[in-house]
Amino acid sequence: MKKIILFLLLLPGLAVQSQLPDHIYESSIHTVKLFKYGDIYSYPILKLNSADQLELHFDDMEANVRNCYYTYQLCNADWSVSSLQPFDYIRGFQSTRITNYRNSSIAISRYTHYQATIPDRSSVPVRSGNYLLKVFLNNDTSSLLFTKRFLVVDSRVSIAAQILQPFNMQLSRSDQRVQVGVSTVNAQINTLSPQDLKVVVLQNNIWPAAATVNRPNIYRGNYYEYNDDAITFPAGREWRWVDLRSMRLMSDRVQKIIDTAKRTDIYVKPDAERRGQIYVFYRDLNGIYTIENTDGNNPYWQSDYGYVHFTYVPPGNQAYAGKDLYLFGELTNYSTDDASRMIYNSERGIYEGTLFLKQGYYNYTYVSVDAKENPLNRFSFASTEGNFNTTENNYMVLVYYRAFGARADELIGYAQLNTLSLR
DSSP, X not given: OXXXXXXXXXXXXXXXXXXXXXXXXXXXEEEEEEEETTOTTSOOEEETTSOOOEEEEEEETTOSXXXXXXXXXXXXXXXXXXXXXXXXXXXXXXOEEOOEEEEOOSOSSOOEEEXXXXXXXXXXXXXXXXXXXXXXXXXXXXXEEEEEEEEEEOOOSXXXXXXXXXXXXXGTTTEEEEEEEEEOTTSOOOOSSGGGEEEEEEETTOGGGOEEEOSOSEEETTEEEEOSXXXXXXXXXXXXXXXXXXXXXXXXXXXXXEEOSSOEEEEEOOEEOOTTXXXXXXXOOTTOEEXXXXXXXXXXXXXXXXEEEEEEEOGGGOOOTTOEEEEESGGGTTOOSTTTBOEEETTTTEEEEEEEEESSEEEEEEEEEOTTTOTTOOOBSXXXXXXXXXXXXXXXXXXXXXXXXXXXXXXXXXXXXXXXXGO
């Protein structure tokens, strides 16, 4: 009997461990966006004990009003769930109901749009670190709808970062290296070892490709320097785009629109391999998408959805041998899964894929995964887009600290930089 009770007590912990970051658990949920209040292009970061707020937006295609709640889950630097209890890092209620919602109007697609301003004053995160925003039904955390990452930073260290060429000359034309210096002079922390600090670097906010460094190359008292090819990223090239802000008029990248009383199908002009093309700089959104509407309607509850068809034409109309092709970007949650995988049509000699998207402006790219050569399932731009060290990219540097005996990583510093600073 004691064994059964112990097993039941462990079940909630097992459920928490299985939750994935930036993951949608219910198929009716679409277009989940979380960003700084009033800034649709920003990454969701809050300063600890500040008045900063985030905006949450999402659609429920069931088109019925449901009781949606949210809470926070504190995670470590690697996004594993911390061992702290919610009352250790949440001041106030453990969950909050989303009371701002509206049924869609004008649009053919029926949905309920939910939005919230986070954090609510009745439920505030009080520790720095990585957080999962968890949205669920009926105040029941087992009825999870989706999770979304955000950061709470307690800026206590000084960060000096710059983008340089890799030490490996074979990568000098294709990759970008980030050099990071961290000063803890005014941090008021006790570091017993250089490994008490951990540095994570993101390229264009893509967590699956984040570089994590646990040990500095140079350590002098209060100064830590991370300066080797461990923080080197394939540069890729500028992102492709498609303008879906109007579903009445065709934009420059749309081939045709088929609009019926039941659904709208949008066909994007065929894409081709770009690795052999000359690099050309142009402004892009570095992989994100924005919800916008140029038809004069409210973008959140008066925008429509459409089935957007993507086509990729490989060289010689031949499939990539031993590789899978994926549509990649925030529109696919930066994941390489069945939903984002392009299907090769042997009769037409092309790859095809379809996404159900809301009106807006979308950046995307194509990546390949070679399961045999790359057992970690890491994606590559090399076959589809090419890598050019002059590509414009955003980088975010995050510094974590775990004191001796502590049970969670603290986020004690962050910095953002862009390759345009080199020009």
